[in-house]
Amino acid sequence: MDSPAAPLLDVQGLVKSFGALRASDGISLDVRAGEIHAVIGPNGAGKTTLINQLSGEMAPDGGQILFDGMNVTAMDVARRARMGLARSYQITSIFPEFTALENLAMAVQSGLGHHFRFWRNAKTDPARIAPAMEGLRRVELEAVAHSMAGELAHGQQRQLELAMALATGPKLLLLDEPMAGMGPEESRRMTDILLPLKGRVSILLVEHDMDVVFALADRITVLVLGKPIATDTPARIRANPDVRAAYLGESP
C-alpha cells in the first residue's frame, strides 16, 4: 500500500456461515480516512451480513475487524458506536413514536452522555435540542421537526435515519442501501445530501443504484457469493470484465 497511514477500517479474512451457506467467504477490505468505499453485489451477495458484522450485530466465525487502530472484532454494538461507527439499516430503523426532532435528539444525547440524569427535562435541554435541529436542517427536514417520525413519508424517514447516524458525529458511516425503496426524485435528494459529505466523512456504502455509486464512490468492491471479486476505482471497475460478467452485465 502506498499510503503510510493505517486505514480507518481494516477487515481481514471475515468469515460467516449460515448453515451450509457462506454469507461471508473470507472478506478483506479497507476504508481509508475520508474515503467513500462502495460495496456492490447482486441480491444475497452478503452485503448486509458484512455490515452487521462491522457494526457488531453479528459475530463473525473467523477473521478480524480493526477500526481506528483497535481490534473491535469482539466489541459489542454500543461500544463500537461510541468509538465512532454509525450505521443505517436497509429496512428503516427509527423511533416511530418520537418526533423527528426527538429522533435526532436521541442521537445527539448518545454523544453527550449523562444518561443517568433523572431530573432535568430532556425535551427542552438546549444541549440536546439545538444540535438536533441543526442535524434536521442538514437533511432539510426542519419543516417536519415536530411530526411523529412514524408518520413521515418513506423518503423522509430514510433521510431522518441518515441524519441520526450523522448526528452521532461518526468517524465511519456504514450505509446499507440508503436509497432502498425510494423514487427517482427522493433518490436524487438523498444523493444531494450525501455528496457534500464526500471527503469529510468516511463511508462504507452499500447501494444498488449504480448512478449513485459511480457518482459518490472513491473505490468500489464487488461482492459475489460472499467473496470480493474486485476492488478498484469506479472507472476500472466499470471496465473490469469479471465484474461485467458477474454483476454489471446483469443490470440494465
Add this chain to the structure above:
Amino acid sequence: MDKPVVTRKALVLGLGLVLLLALPPIALAMDEGFFISLFSRILIYALAAVSLDLILGYAGMASLGHGAFLGVGAYVVGILAFHLSDGSPLPFLPGAWAGTASALIAWTAAILVSALFALVIGALSQRTSGVYFIMITLAFAQMLYFFFISLSTYGGQDGVNLEQRNTFPLLDLGDDTSFYYVCLGLLLGFVFLCKRLVNSRFGMVMRGCKQNETRMRALGFATYRYKLMCFVIAGAGAGLAGALAANQSEFVSPGLMHWTRSGEIMIMVILGGMGTLFGPILGAAALLLMEDVLASYTEHWMIILGPVLIFVVLFARRGIYGFLAGPGGRDG
C-alpha cells in the same frame, strides 16, 4: 388553534386530586369510614401499578412478577415487626438487632431490600426479552412465593400478623385517616418523581428502548444497564407499596407474591392506561372498586372483568385515562 385556559387533562387531574384529598372527611361525614381503608388500599396498589408502568409503559418490559417486590417490601416490615415482638435477633445480620416498628427505618429497609431483589432478578431476566421476559419474571416471583411459604418461622403459608402499624413521627398510623394521607402523600411524591424521570435523559433512553432497542444500541447506548436501573427503581417503588400494604392490613402473607397478584397489578396498568403514570391510579381504583362491588354479587367477578379488559386493549390504548383526559400528547 387557541389553547383553552384549562385543558381537559388538567381538569381530570385536578378533579382527581381534589376527590382524593377530600375523601376522608366526606366518608366520615357519611359515616362510611370503611371507604377510607378501601381507598388506602387503592392508593397502595396504585403506587405498585405506577411503578410497574415505569417499566411496562415506558421501557417496554412486560414483567409478570412485580408482585415479588410488593411481597418483599411487605415481608421486610413484617419480619422487623415480628422480631420486635418476639425479642429474637434478626437472622443474617450482625449484632443482635431485634427488629423495629419505626416506619422511617422499616420502610427505608423495604425500599432498599426490594431494590436489591430487583437488581438480581432484573439482571438475570434482562438477558431475555418478549415472552421469555414475561415467563422468567413470573418464575422468579413464584420462586419467592414458594420460598416464603417454606419459611415456617414467619408463618409459612399463613404469614405474619403485625401487632400494630408502624410508628411515624408526629402521626398515628393506626388512625385510618392519618394512614390514608400518608399513603396519598407517598403516591403523589412517587408519581411526581416518575414524571420527572420519564422526561429526563434517562427517561428518553427508556422510551427509545421501548420503541427500538436495536437502534438505541446502534446509536451507542448500552441499553442493558439503563433498563436494569429502571427495573430497580420500579422494584423499589413496589417495595414501598408492599411496606404500606403490610401496614394497611396489619398482615403479611406469601399471597402478595402469587402470580395472580402480579397479574392484577398489570391489569391495573393496562386498564388505566399504559405509559401515562396517572392512568394506573385510575386502573387500581377501577379494579379494586369493581372487585369490591362485584364480589358481593358473584365470586366469578373476573368473568365480567375479562370482556372489559379486552375492550380496553382493543379500543382504548391509553385506557381509562386516555378516555377521560383525551388522546393527549406523546408524553401522557
